[in-house]
Amino acid sequence: MTYTVNNKKLNNWVGEVARLCQPDSIYWCDGSKKEYDELMAGMVASGAATPLKQRPDCYLFRSDPSDVARTEERTYIATPTRDEAGPTNNWIDPNELKTTMTALYKGCMKGRRMYVIPFSMGPIRSPIAKIGVQLTDSPYVVCSMRIMTRMGEAVIGALGVDGDFIPCLHSVGAPLAEGQKDVPWPCAPMEKKYVSHFPQENLIWSFGSGYGGNALLGKKCLALRIASAMASREGWMAEHMLILRLKNPAGKQYHIAAAFPSACGKTNLAMMVPTIPGWKCETIGEDIAWMKIAPDGRLHAINPESGFFGVAPGTSYASNPMAMESVKKNTIFTNCALTDDGDVWWEGMDGAPPAHAIDWKDGHWTPANKTPAAHPNARFTVPASQCPVICSDWEKPEGVPIDIFIFGGRRSNVVPLVTEAFDWDHGVFWGATAASETTAAIVGEIGVLRRDPFAMTPFCGYNMADYFRHWLEMGDRLGNKAPRIFYVDWFRKSPDGRWLWPGFGENSRVLKWMCERVEGRAGAKTTPIGYLPTESDLDLTGLNIPEENLKQLLEVDIDEWRAEARSIEEFFAQFGARFPERLTRQLRNLEKRLG
Ligand code: GTP
Ligand code: SPV
Ligand code: MN
Numbered sequence: 001m002t003y004t005v006n007n008k009k010l011n012n013w014v015g016e017v018a019r020l021c022q023p024d025s026i027y028w029c030d031g032s033k034k035e036y037d038e039l040m041a042g043m044v045a046s047g048a049a050t051p052l053k054q055r056p057d058c059y060l061f062r063s064d065p066s067d068v069a070r071t072e073e074r075t076y077i078a079t080p081t082r083d084e085a086g087p088t089n090n091w092i093d094p095n096e097l098k099t100t101m102t103a104l105y106k107g108c109m110k111g112r113r114m115y116v117i118p119f120s121m122g123p124i125r126s127p128i129a130k131i132g133v134q135l136t137d138s139p140y141v142v143c144s145m146r147i148m149t150r151m152g153e154a155v156i157g158a159l160g161v162d163g164d165f166i167p168c169l170h171s172v173g174a175p176l177a178e179g180q181k182d183v184p185w186p187c188a189p190m191e192k193k194y195v196s197h198f199p200q201e202n203l204i205w206s207f208g209s210g211y212g213g214n215a216l217l218g219k220k221c222l223a224l225r226i227a228s229a230m231a232s233r234e235g236w237m238a239e240h241m242l243i244l245r246l247k248n249p250a251g252k253q254y255h256i257a258a259a260f261p262s263a264c265g266k267t268n269l270a271m272m273v274p275t276i277p278g279w280k281c282e283t284i285g286e287d288i289a290w291m292k293i294a295p296d297g298r299l300h301a302i303n304p305e306s307g308f309f310g311v312a313p314g315t316s317y318a319s320n321p322m323a324m325e326s327v328k329k330n331t332i333f334t335n336c337a338l339t340d341d342g343d344v345w346w347e348g349m350d351g352a353p354p355a356h357a358i359d360w361k362d363g364h365w366t367p368a369n370k371t372p373a374a375h376p377n378a379r380f381t382v383p384a385s386q387c388p389v390i391c392s393d394w395e396k397p398e399g400v401p402i403d404i405f406i407f408g409g410r411r412s413n414v415v416p417l418v419t420e421a422f423d424w425d426h427g428v429f430w431g432a433t434a435a436s437e438t439t440a441a442i443v444g445e446i447g448v449l450r451r452d453p454f455a456m457t458p459f460c461g462y463n464m465a466d467y468f469r470h471w472l473e474m475g476d477r478l479g480n481k482a483p484r485i486f487y488v489d490w491f492r493k494s495p496d497g498r499w500l501w502p503g504f505g506e507n508s509r510v511l512k513w514m515c516e517r518v519e520g521r522a523g524a525k526t527t528p529i530g531y532l533p534t535e536s537d538l539d540l541t542g543l544n545i546p547e548e549n550l551k552q553l554l555e556v557d558i559d560e561w562r563a564e565a566r567s568i569e570e571f572f573a574q575f576g577a578r579f580p581e582r583l584t585r586q587l588r589n590l591e592k593r594l595g
Helices: 008-021 033-046 094-105 139-148 153-159 218-234 266-270 321-326 424-433 464-481 504-518 547-553 558-573 581-594
Strands: 025-028 049-051 059-061 075-077 113-121 130-136 166-171 194-198 203-207 237-239 242-247 253-259 280-285 289-293 299-302 307-311 332-334 337-339 379-383 404-408 418-420 435-437 449-451 484-488 525-527 530-532
Touching: 008 094, 008 113, 008 130, 008 166, 033 049, 033 059, 033 139, 094 194, 094 203, 113 139, 113 153, 113 218, 130 139, 130 153, 130 218, 139 218, 139 307, 139 332, 139 379, 166 218, 194 218, 203 218, 218 237, 218 289, 218 464, 242 266, 242 504, 253 504, 266 280, 266 307, 280 299, 289 464, 299 464, 307 321, 404 424, 404 504, 418 504, 424 464, 424 484, 424 558, 424 581, 464 581, 484 504, 558 581
Parallel strands: 025 113, 059 332, 075 194, 130 166, 166 203, 253 404, 404 484
Antiparallel strands: 049 059, 113 130, 194 203, 237 289, 242 253, 242 280, 289 299, 307 379, 332 379, 418 484, 418 530, 435 449, 525 530
8 A cells, every 4th residue: 555544444445345255355546547557558468458559548448248337227226114215116125135145245356455535526526425435356447446436545645544435345246266267357247236335324236247337336326315315315416417618609608408218319418519600518527417506506516527437338429439539548348349449339429330349248240240349338448637628617616507408318309309397386286297219338138218317217316206305395496596307308219210300519409499488589389388489489500301300309398288288297206205296286187287
């Protein structure tokens, strides 16, 4: 160890876990580039990582085929009673879960080194930031955490002698017997994977997976599940939202936070290049927002992360040029394909596919193959600071004031391109009823419609009905300083399966309308579901899309919406007595307006 730790809680906990997991050695991370380089060199030597000839300081990893995305069925909220976790979470009794997992953790790090990762979610010492410490036996996780969080020695300094932190215990769950050779991506079989949360204790236990949100515990586990529970107790918000700053040609700034489910466009929107002349977008965050009411009475947001964990497939200079520029160096790629000249490739990248590549399963691949070269949830992990349009205020400790909230999802029908809520409660109703077709970011079936309120179904660390109530109460506290609320769907499809809306940079046209609504300048028509722009309210200059598409994108089909209201009613029913009456009233009002 290169530094001294005199935080008693930390030293005790590390000792306790070491006795349980029995690693060969313990290593305290300092967070330096040297340390990162040494760990990477070790993983290259062992065959776990492939350095990319075409990109400086970039590495490719291939995961085990059973470990490619978040596993919601193995994710648990362990509260004393089932009701505290609510009907949308997997609940287990905390004592039972601890007994099961303690047995799994026993000796699970044999043959491996245990790394201690002190990290800060949010700029170190920001009033909104929180400290966590992750113990892990995965050097891949250490390197990823160095990109995604502020990590290392400086955090130990901020923690001090009696500072508190959120303990995050992680093991890939693959101990090595004496002399046993390691595999490139160690992990445990599905039935032994657990991603567990104890919100009452601010404690996280993860076992058996090395991938993404299952293993980088600062992200979904701490910054969303544990933080959402803390936020409801303490009166702030932890949301699955990107944060961006939009500037109009006059230089006026708008801050927008948008919640879309996994693989539904947050990273893309956060760094979009507006197609409307004179408008500029700057990135603050691409996945998570922590927000507090500031002394000025407005809601201020920070990005608790310091890196991007983005979906690679579909990312190109045409769709997301700023992401392409960001990943030129210092990037970890996971489950992308490897080209013969030592670069990464994925489906949807610019240009023709390579004639030959090594696919994410380490097999030979040519364009004639029926399976994709990159896994659909292949990812890049990159420092946020490398984004060419990162906002100069992205690390401002007090955050930026939010003007606009956007909710949305991936729906091929029913939902219009954009709708403005009548007021806060109506907007919360839209958040609470958001639905989306499932994607490859989650293990399971793809393309199935499910309700995903506030894009938080997999990430809310307590009863979702109480979460809805928390949103309503935040609105009461914010009063006329509350952000305006909009609902979007970039993913409408024609009956023959083509996108009705071009999306990406063209989404700026929709954002412009929102900003002008805030200013009271843009028009709208009143419909049963909210305010919708007419074609002439949107700036469509230079956009060439069929008239028929626009008509479908901006229309409200009353019959479809009556069916939608019935489905919302069913969805709400599961919450029982805890469900806020104010949202039931919203549903009744919608039914009345639909007639
Ligand atoms: P997570 O990291 O899983 O939370 O995902 P995300 O919400 O950040 O989604 P991301 O921006 O990575 O986009 C996921 C997929 O949606 C990619 O394949 C994108 O190319 C695609 N996508 C993003 N924005 C749009 C859009 O406006 N239109 C269309 N058609 N596709 C989009
Ligand atoms: C998501 O699924 O919303 C992600 C990826 O951002 S992961 O971190 O793996 O959860
Ligand atoms: Mn996400």
